[in-house]
Amino acid sequence: MKAITEHGAGDRPTATVLQPGDEFARELGGGASPARRHFASAVPSASGCVVLAVVLFTQLAPFLAPHPVREVIGAPYAGPGEAGVLGTDYLGRDLLSRLLAGGRSLMLLAAACTIAAGVLGTALGLLLGYIRGVAAAVLNRVVDLFLILPPLVVLLVLTSGSARGTTILIPTIMISAAPYIARIVRTATLGVVRSPFVEAAVLRGESRRAILLREILPNIAGPVLAITGLLLIYSIFVIASAGFLGVGTQPPAADWALMIKENMPGVTLSPWPVAFPALAIIALAVSVNIFSDGLHRRIAGGRAGRDGA
Amino acid sequence: MRVARFLFLRTLGGLAMLPPLSVLVFAAIEVLPGDAAVYALAGQNPSAELMAETRHRLGLDRSPPERYLDWFSGLLQADMGRSAINGQSVSAVIEGRIGNTVILGVLVILLMVPLALAVGVFAGTREGRIGDRVFSLITLCLVAIPEFVLAAALIVIFGFGLKLLPATSIFPVEDSPLMHPTVLVLPVATLTLVAASGASRQVRVGVADVMRSRYVELARLKGLPERRVVLRHVIPNAVGPSLQVLAGSVGVVIGGSVIVETVFSYPGLGSALAAAVTTRDFALVEGIVMVLAAALIIAYTAADLAVSLLTPKLRTAL
Numbered sequence: 001m002k003a004i005t006e007h008g009a010g011d012r013p014t015a016t017v018l019q020p021g022d023e024f025a026r027e028l029g030g031g032a033s034p035a036r037r038h039f040a041s042a043v044p045s046a047s048g049c050v051v052l053a054v055v056l057f058t059q060l061a062p063f064l065a066p067h068p069v070r071e072v073i074g075a076p077y078a079g080p081g082e083a084g085v086l087g088t089d090y091l092g093r094d095l096l097s098r099l100l101a102g103g104r105s106l107m108l109l110a111a112a113c114t115i116a117a118g119v120l121g122t123a124l125g126l127l128l129g130y131i132r133g134v135a136a137a138v139l140n141r142v143v144d145l146f147l148i149l150p151p152l153v154v155l156l157v158l159t160s161g162s163a164r165g166t167t168i169l170i171p172t173i174m175i176s177a178a179p180y181i182a183r184i185v186r187t188a189t190l191g192v193v194r195s196p197f198v199e200a201a202v203l204r205g206e207s208r209r210a211i212l213l214r215e216i217l218p219n220i221a222g223p224v225l226a227i228t229g230l231l232l233i234y235s236i237f238v239i240a241s242a243g244f245l246g247v248g249t250q251p252p253a254a255d256w257a258l259m260i261k262e263n264m265p266g267v268t269l270s271p272w273p274v275a276f277p278a279l280a281i282i283a284l285a286v287s288v289n290i291f292s293d294g295l296h297r298r299i300a301g302g303r304a305g306r307d308g309a
Numbered sequence: 310m311r312v313a314r315f316l317f318l319r320t321l322g323g324l325a326m327l328p329p330l331s332v333l334v335f336a337a338i339e340v341l342p343g344d345a346a347v348y349a350l351a352g353q354n355p356s357a358e359l360m361a362e363t364r365h366r367l368g369l370d371r372s373p374p375e376r377y378l379d380w381f382s383g384l385l386q387a388d389m390g391r392s393a394i395n396g397q398s399v400s401a402v403i404e405g406r407i408g409n410t411v412i413l414g415v416l417v418i419l420l421m422v423p424l425a426l427a428v429g430v431f432a433g434t435r436e437g438r439i440g441d442r443v444f445s446l447i448t449l450c451l452v453a454i455p456e457f458v459l460a461a462a463l464i465v466i467f468g469f470g471l472k473l474l475p476a477t478s479i480f481p482v483e484d485s486p487l488m489h490p491t492v493l494v495l496p497v498a499t500l501t502l503v504a505a506s507g508a509s510r511q512v513r514v515g516v517a518d519v520m521r522s523r524y525v526e527l528a529r530l531k532g533l534p535e536r537r538v539v540l541r542h543v544i545p546n547a548v549g550p551s552l553q554v555l556a557g558s559v560g561v562v563i564g565g566s567v568i569v570e571t572v573f574s575y576p577g578l579g580s581a582l583a584a585a586v587t588t589r590d591f592a593l594v595e596g597i598v599m600v601l602a603a604a605l606i607i608a609y610t611a612a613d614l615a616v617s618l619l620t621p622k623l624r625t626a627l
Contacts, residue, residue: 043446144326145326145329145330145333148326148330148602148605148606148609149330149598149601149602149605150560150561150563150564150565150567150601150605151564152564152565152567152568153563153564153567153582153598153601153602156567156582156583156586156594156598157334157337157338157594157598158337158341159586160338160341160343160585160586160589160591160594161338161341161342161343161589161591162341162342162343162589163341163342163343233453236455237453237455240455240457240458241455241456241457241568244455244457244568244571244572245567245568245571245583245586246583246587247586257455257457260457260458260461264461264464264572267461267464267465267468267469267476268468268469268476271465271469271470274461274464274465275461275462275465278458278461278462278465279462281454281455281458282454282458282462285453285454285455285458286449286450286453286454288453289449289450289452289453290446290449290450290453293449
């Protein structure tokens with residue numbers, strides 16, 4: 001939620017929706033010196049490297065980890081160096097091994113959720129921006145309805161029954177994120193739907209499907225690409241929060257959010273089992289956000305430059 | 310008169326969202342797998358008769374639409390039914406905890422609004438300069454971090470490292486959290502940081518926008534000092550859209566309270582909701598979700614009204 005709303009995209013039912021690229025186009029508008037522009041591109045590049053490193057380490061976890069994730073190697077809450085390199089968790093399992101393995105499911109699941117919610121939201125937004133009349137009004141109200149509840153509340157409603165674990169997270173993220181995506185895509189669609197090339201396609205008698213996919217979609221690719229980064233952050237946020245609330249990844253799996261939850265009661269005995277996974281999530285989320293923000297500016301800046309020429 | 314009519318219609322429009330929302334929440338819990346009677350008798354290895362009797366007692370043998378109407382008419386009279394797990398009245402549980410969540414939320418909003426406005430105006434009036442870059446990078450980092458991770462980091466630093474503040478916010482049930490101010494510091498700080506960083510980014514965009522407007526240019530050409538330009542020309546024009554942004558962050562505060570209350574074991578509605586999900590207490594889940602939704606709708610509607618009254622050109626014919 002916060003990841004998506006912070007760029008000014010439709011954060012709530014009646015808010016004025018900003019074009020997602022606007023903020024970045026404007027930010028570039030200020031007379032930045034070459035040195036600052038260099039700085040501005042160095043930070044996103046560095047964070048891109050961090051993302052790559054995290055992905056690499058977690059995907060290689062089975063080969064790098066010194067112990068199996070469920071093996072007890074020493075006393076619970078042993079400090080770094082006392083047992084294992086980083087110490088042990090509340091059951092005496094190796095912290096380093098669990099830390100390496102703990103990001104794998106988070107990242108794979110976040111990627112799956114991003115694709116699923118992105119496709120649904122984009123399709124819905126294209127339709128909402130194109131169709132007119134009663135159907136559009138009704139669909140718009142339904143989308144508004146879904147925008148009321150915060151994503152974590154949606155998550156808790158959907159997981160209050162027996163549907164728990166990682167499979168419920170994909171529909172949860174689709175249901176809670178698609179309306180936001182739809183609003184952004186709808187705004188972008190409304191911006192091009194009156195263009196001469198769309199009217200020409202209508203006059204040529206092309207099908208609605210062809211017009212949406214071949215005429216409109218390529219012309220709003222910028223905003224669609226930009227929201228992919230936001231969706232990824234959002235997915236990481238929801239999946240991690242679900243793990244922490246106990247309705248996502250289930251024990252004894254190694255998972256960063258679950259590690260924070262499990263080791264929190266003993267945080268006053270040993271802070272490391274909480275601190276390391278917290279740092280891992282912070283590193284991943286922050287670097288993904290900075291990288292996607294940089295990419296976003298690049299796209300918006302390129303467009304602004306072309307428009308100005 | 311027109312304003313009164315406008316106020317009335319807007320409020321009505323907001324409240325009209327509640328019934329369809331209640332259908333959605335009820336239907337979601339109804340459709341998803343999980344039998345309330347099974348959870349109510351968990352660990353008892355019940356006989357078929359006991360099962361049937363429990364289903365009858367909980368009203369599960371009636372049709373879903375019938376039960377929905379029953380539940381919804383109860384909602385209108387502030388009676389949300391009883392928990393199938395422990396027989397407690399849902400309204401009583403909510404009554405006992407809502408005050409704590411309100412205290413948390415109000416403190417966060419009181420701190421967040423000035424903080425978000427100050428940072429947003431500071432960065433927005435220095436667009437592209439070093440002060441803006443630093444604050445933009447900080448808020449960009451903060452908005453990406455999930456609340457529970459930020460809370461965990463604060464607990465490790467202030468609860469364990471510096472031993473300044475308690476790691477959990479547990480206090481006697483009959484007390485108000487205001488009687489134990491130390492338990493409030495970390496939960497309030499976590500939520501304030503998250504909500505304020507997101508809101509300040511949007512305030513910044515609004516302010517930067519106004520800074521580029523013709524009337525600000527004119528004010529500068531008139532030779533007004535920059536301070537006066539910002540105070541008299543930029544802030545009044547940026548405040549309307551900012552209000553909407555700040556109301557939007559009430560959603561962040563309410564969603565975040567679920568997490569933050571759980572992290573700190575703070576006895577509010579959010580931690581009750583998370584606990585109700587763990588014990589599969591459907592009646593309690595439905596009740597708390599509806600209360601949270603009502604609070605959100607009231608906040609959004611109030612903000613809409615304030616924005617519309619401050620900027621007449623936004624008033625739309627309903």
